Amino acid sequence: MEAMVIGGGVAGPVAAIALRRIGWDVTVHEACPDPAGDVGSFVSLGDNGLRALEAIGCRDAVAARGTELPLLRLWSGRGRQLGEARRGRVTLMRGHLVETLRDLAQEAGATIVTGRRLVDVGAGRTATFADGGSASADLVIGADGIHSRLRGVIDPAAPVAGYAGLWTVGGRSAHQVAPGTFHIMFGAKATMVYAPTPGGTLWAAQVPAPKPPARTPERDELAALFAGDRGPAAELIRRTGQWHPRTVMQAMPGGVPRWHRDGMVLLGDAAHPMGAGQGANLAVEDAVVLARCLRDNPETALERYEELRRPRTDQMLKVAGANRDAKVSGPVAARVRDVMMPFFFKRFAEKGGAWMHDYDVEWNSVSAPASAST
Numbered sequence: 001m002e003a004m005v006i007g008g009g010v011a012g013p014v015a016a017i018a019l020r021r022i023g024w025d026v027t028v029h030e031a032c033p034d035p036a037g038d039v040g041s042f043v044s045l046g047d048n049g050l051r052a053l054e055a056i057g058c059r060d061a062v063a064a065r066g067t068e069l070p071l072l073r074l075w076s077g078r079g080r081q082l083g084e085a086r087r088g089r090v091t092l093m094r095g096h097l098v099e100t101l102r103d104l105a106q107e108a109g110a111t112i113v114t115g116r117r118l119v120d121v122g123a124g125r126t127a128t129f130a131d132g133g134s135a136s137a138d139l140v141i142g143a144d145g146i147h148s149r150l151r152g153v154i155d156p157a158a159p160v161a162g163y164a165g166l167w168t169v170g171g172r173s174a175h176q177v178a179p180g181t182f183h184i185m186f187g188a189k190a191t192m193v194y195a196p197t198p199g200g201t202l203w204a205a206q207v208p209a210p211k212p213p214a215r216t217p218e219r220d221e222l223a224a225l226f227a228g229d230r231g232p233a234a235e236l237i238r239r240t241g242q243w244h245p246r247t248v249m250q251a252m253p254g255g256v257p258r259w260h261r262d263g264m265v266l267l268g269d270a271a272h273p274m275g276a277g278q279g280a281n282l283a284v285e286d287a288v289v290l291a292r293c294l295r296d297n298p299e300t301a302l303e304r305y306e307e308l309r310r311p312r313t314d315q316m317l318k319v320a321g322a323n324r325d326a327k328v329s330g331p332v333a334a335r336v337r338d339v340m341m342p343f344f345f346k347r348f349a350e351k352g353g354a355w356m357h358d359y360d361v362e363w364n365s366v367s368a369p370a371s372a373s374t
Helices: 011-021 047-055 059-064 094-107 149-154 219-224 233-238 279-296 298-328 331-352
Strands: 002-006 025-030 042-046 071-076 081-086 089-093 111-114 118-122 126-129 134-136 139-142 162-173 181-186 191-197 200-208 240-251 264-266
Touching (some): 011 094, 011 279, 025 094, 042 094, 047 059, 047 279, 089 094, 094 111, 118 149, 139 149, 162 233, 191 233, 200 233, 200 240, 219 233, 279 298
Parallel strands (some): 002 025, 002 139, 025 111, 139 264
Antiparallel strands (some): 071 081, 118 126, 126 134, 162 240, 191 200
16 A cells, blocks of 8 residues: 655645554655754654654654753743653754654654645645646655645635734843753733753743734834743843744644545644644654554544544643633733643642643554444
8 A cells, every 4th residue: 555645744744654654655745845944843753643653663863863841841031930841852953853753754664755745636646746746546645844835725615724813033042041841931911932952941922912913023012012020031032143034823623624535644734723831743653643543443434533533632722722812811811821821730640641641652552443433
C-alpha cells in the first residue's frame, strides 16, 4: 500500500514514520523549499506528544534537539505566581523539530519531496501540483496545516481559519531566567511566554489587537507593552539578539465538519486548527493513531481514526478558546482572572488535566473496528 502525505511540517513526517512501521510506502510532498533549520519560533512537546513519539521510536532523537523543562509556572503582570505544575515538556525550535522528524522519516524509508505545492486531487486519488507534476496513491493524507488545501478538496464548503485576536513575535534573548521552568506571564497589555535553554531564553509575546499591525513594532515599542509589569519581559526584549518572525494567530473555533472522503484524510491543524498550545502534540497523536487504525482495520481505518480522535480534539478546541480568551481579556476581566486562576489552575492541574497530558496512543493495543454509527 502507498500513501501520499501533503505537508512536511510536524504531522507529515510523523505520519510517514508511523506508516513505514506498518509496511506502507510513503512519499511526503512539502510546499516550502526547506521548512526546517533554525527558523520560525519555538514549540513545546508535552507528555502526551512525547509519549506518541516514543511509541514509534522518535522521542529520544527529538528530545536531544531541545531542552527539557519539567516545571510550568504561571504569573500575573503584578509578579504574583498564579499556578505551578510539574509536566514533562521538551522545548525546541520548530525548524529543528521538523528537521529531526524529516531525517527520521527518510531513515525509515520514506521519500520527501520539497517545493511541491498541492493544487488538486482528482479521480483515482491523483494529485496535481503547482510545478506541473502529478502523483497517485492508495491514501492521501492532508498534513498541510491551518490553511490546508486538501481540506477544501475533501469538502469544498469547509470553513477557513480566521484571525484569533492575537499576534505574536519573539526571539532568543541573552537575559537569563530560572532554569528548568517554562513560564507564562499574563501582563496588563500582552502575554509573555518564555523558556530557558542553554543557548539563551526563548520568548514569545502574544499581543491582543482588533487587527494585526501592519509592521512588526520596534524593540522599544515591544518593551513598552510590558513597562508596567513585574517580571523579566521587557528585559528579555531589550537583550534579544535573534528575532523570530511575527505571526498572526489564527483559529477555527467551530472545527472542521469533515475529516475524510474517498481515501483522503486530514491530520493536525488541517483537521482541527488550534492556534496555539497543544497543536504540535495533537498533530503527533493524530499521525500515530491513524497509522494504528490502518494497521488494525484497514477497511474502516478512516472512520475509526475520526471516531477515536474527534472527541479529544473537540475538547481541546474548547480549552484553546478559553486560553485565547484569557489573553485578550480587558482590564476588569484580567483582574478577575488573576484572582480566580490560582484556584482553577490548581484544581485543573491536580485533577482535571489528566485527560490532556496522560493520553496514550496505545500503539501496542489493537484498535477496535469503527462503530456502526460512524
